[in-house]
Amino acid sequence: MRVVVVYESMFGNTRQIGQAIADGIGPLHEVVVIPVRDANPEVISGADVVVVGGPTHVHGMSRPASRTSAGEIARKPPSGVALEPGAEGPGLREWFARCGVIEGYAAAFDTRAHGPSILTGRASKRIHRLLRRHGARQVCPPESFFVTKDNALAPGEIDRARRWGEHLSHVATEPARTEFPV
Numbered sequence: 001m002r003v004v005v006v007y008e009s010m011f012g013n014t015r016q017i018g019q020a021i022a023d024g025i026g027p028l029h030e031v032v033v034i035p036v037r038d039a040n041p042e043v044i045s046g047a048d049v050v051v052v053g054g055p056t057h058v059h060g061m062s063r064p065a066s067r068t069s070a071g072e073i074a075r076k077p078p079s080g081v082a083l084e085p086g087a088e089g090p091g092l093r094e095w096f097a098r099c100g101v102i103e104g105y106a107a108a109f110d111t112r113a114h115g116p117s118i119l120t121g122r123a124s125k126r127i128h129r130l131l132r133r134h135g136a137r138q139v140c141p142p143e144s145f146f147v148t149k150d151n152a153l154a155p156g157e158i159d160r161a162r163r164w165g166e167h168l169s170h171v172a173t174e175p176a177r178t179e180f181p182v
Ligand SMILES: Cc1cc2nc3c(=O)[nH]c(=O)nc-3n(C[C@H](O)[C@H](O)[C@H](O)COP(=O)(O)O)c2cc1C
Pocket: 008, 009, 010, 011, 012, 013, 014, 015, 054, 055, 056, 057, 058, 059, 060, 066, 067, 069, 070, 073, 111, 112, 113, 114, 120, 121, 147, 151
């Protein structure tokens, strides 16, 4: 099975979660982890599963203005966070606008503050819908991974992401898959 994990990340947390998911999917499969800025349409072409994740900004997916705000936060000392390469460039919204049909299966994840999603919002809900709109069939419901108020990963989230990756690798290889409306 060929799996492509596409992530957007300002401060590195979503990148780390994407990598942990890939580790969980495991060595029996071919897994590529790629930042959204490098994820041209050829990268996902022919993938059996595309896993897409990004940070929750202003209750949903990032926008240019929210990425600018994140850049300002990072540059204001002592921020404690460093910007990922290309962080302020195009994000997942812009990627979806040019990625065309996604032929294989897909799963969505996000990072966000801990708490009920009715209060925090969650980018994965929208990512999930966009994946479906682009033709992908979902292998499981969208998942959130949590950061602290200082924008660090909450304890245990790397392990949880690895286990979610393991789960993905099992459900994606099962013959019967279901739709997961959100
Ligand atoms: C401009 C901005 C807006 C944010 N808005 C939300 C929000 O509405 N809900 C939430 O749970 N987290 C919010 N956050 C926290 C982000 O979800 C958190 O920074 C992100 O998950 C970290 O991932 P990253 O390191 O990959 O960028 C916001 C962060 C920034 C910078």
